[in-house]
Amino acid sequence: xxxxxxxxxxxxxxxxxxxxxxxxxxxxxxxxxxxxxxxxxxxxxxxxxxxxxxxxxxxxxxxxxxxxxxxxxxxxxxxxxxxxxxxxxxxxxxxxxxxxxxxxxxxxxxxxxxxxxxxxxxxxxxxxxxxxxxxxxxxxxxxxxxxxxxxxxxxxxxxxxxxxxxxxxxxxxxxxxxxxxxxxxxxxxxxxxxxxxxxxxxxxxxxxxxxxxxxxxxxxxxxxxxxxxxxxxxxxxxxxxxxxxxxxxxxxxxxxxxxxxxxxxxxxx
Numbered sequence: 001x002x003x004x005x006x007x008x009x010x011x012x013x014x015x016x017x018x019x020x021x022x023x024x025x026x027x028x029x030x031x032x033x034x035x036x037x038x039x040x041x042x043x044x045x046x047x048x049x050x051x052x053x054x055x056x057x058x059x060x061x062x063x064x065x066x067x068x069x070x071x072x073x074x075x076x077x078x079x080x081x082x083x084x085x086x087x088x089x090x091x092x093x094x095x096x097x098x099x100x101x102x103x104x105x106x107x108x109x110x111x112x113x114x115x116x117x118x119x120x121x122x123x124x125x126x127x128x129x130x131x132x133x134x135x136x137x138x139x140x141x142x143x144x145x146x147x148x149x150x151x152x153x154x155x156x157x158x159x160x161x162x163x164x165x166x167x168x169x170x171x172x173x174x175x176x177x178x179x180x181x182x183x184x185x186x187x188x189x190x191x192x193x194x195x196x197x198x199x200x201x202x203x204x205x206x207x208x209x210x211x212x213x214x215x216x217x218x219x220x221x222x223x224x225x226x227x228x229x230x231x232x233x234x235x236x237x238x239x240x241x242x243x244x245x246x247x248x249x250x251x252x253x254x255x256x257x258x259x260x261x262x263x264x265x266x267x268x269x
Contacts (some may be wrong), residue, residue, distance in 0.1 A: 033106065033109045033110070033113075036109075036113075037069075037109055043112075043113075047066050047112070051063070051066065059115070061115055062112065062115045062116070065108055065111050065112050065115060066112060068108060069105065069108040069109065069112065072101060072104055072105050072108060073105060075101060076098065076101045076102065076105065079094050079097050079098050079101060080094075080098065082094035083095070083098075119189075120189075120192075122188050122192075122223035123186060123188055123189035123192075124186060124188070124189070125187070125188045125223040125224055125225075125226060126161075126181065126182060126183035126184070126187055126188065126223075126224040127181075127182050127183075127187050127188045127191055127192075127221055127222060127223055127224055128165075128179060128180070128181055128182075128220075128221075128222040128223075128224055129151060129179065129180045129181075129182055129191070129219070129220075129221060130177075130178075130179045130219070130220040130221075130222070131144050131147055131148050131151075131175065131177070131178050131179075131217060131218070131219055131220075132144070132176075132177045132217060132218045132220075133170075133174070133175065133176050133177065133217050134197065134215070134216035134217050134218055135214075135215065135216045136204075136213060136214065136215025136216060137206075137215075138170060138171075138172055138174055138204075138206050139174075139204035139205070139206055139207075139213055139215045140174075140215040140216060140217055141170040141172075141174025141175055141176055142170075142172070142173065142174040142175075142204070142205065143174075143198075143200050143215050143216075143217055144174060144175040144176070144177075144178075144217040145169075145170075145173065145174045145175035147198060147217060147219065148175055148178050148180075151180070151182075151191075151194075152180070155182050155184070155187075158184060158185075158187075158190070159184065160182055160183060160184030160185075160187055161181075161182065161183040161184060162180060162181075162182055163180060163181045163182075164178065164179075164180050165179045165180055165181055166178055166179040172205075172206070181224070183224075188221070188223045188224075191221050192221050192223075194219050194221050195219050195220055195221040196218070196219060197216055197217070197218050198216065198217050198218070198219060199214060199215070199216050200214070200215050200216075201213070201214050201215075232263070236263055236264050236265055237261055237262065237263060237264070238261070238262045238264055239259065239260070239261050239262075240259070240260045240261075240262065241258065241259050241260075242258035242259075242260075
């Protein structure tokens with residue numbers, strides 16, 4: 001019951017623009033990691049300037065990741081020299097170390113980008129997940145069902161609480177529309193960029209001639225409003241009462257048949 005009330009409140013806040021859309025991640029036009037972190041790349045230059053000015057002191061996680069990245073890149077350059085060694089065993093060992101080092105460097109670069117994304121007040125909030133089938137008929141509904149199941153399994157993997165609020169299946173096992181309440185550590189922070197239109201191109205189960213179809217579905221991620229203690233001063237309230245008028249019944253002119261309470265500072269009633 002509480003989750004359904006929160007779902008209704010979240011939908012109202014979303015409609016009023018109170019929560020606002022989540023900031024989108026890097027677009028498809030954004031340069032790849034290697035270009036961003038190249039010697040003269042924009043992100044590399046930014047980090048060097050921040051380190052030189054001492055601005056990273058206030059961001060220890062970012063400073064630590066940038067330092068570790070620099071160390072790993074130096075380690076990679078040293079290992080690459082071993083590839084020129086005549087010893088084949090040493091070359092194979094160097095190749096394995098290079099692959100491992102490159103993987104760690106990529107992870108550090110991704111971590112730095114995430115640390116550069118400004119945090120939001122709602123990052124610690126629980127969330128409402130809404131999935132809706134789009135273009136593609138029954139195949140779009142099957143795709144929507146798969147996406148919903150994926151999020152449910154991801155929540156289980158993260159040890160989050162997952163509660164289905166609405167579920168409208170299709171005739172052949174797909175999903176028309178569903179909503180769920182997800183709660184856990186930094187749930188909204190990890191899920192806020194999932195919102196949008198998702199597309200799949202494949203041969204659907206309903207296709208008999210082997211043609212590829214394009215289907216879509218939409219995902220909405222809404223932060224659940226946190227519980228607050230609301231205090232209303234009785235002096236800020238005005239109570240208006242109305243009584244029926246005219247001839248007839250014993251309760252006419254004696255019973256308050258309509259009552260209106262007005263909050264004076266906001267004029268809300």
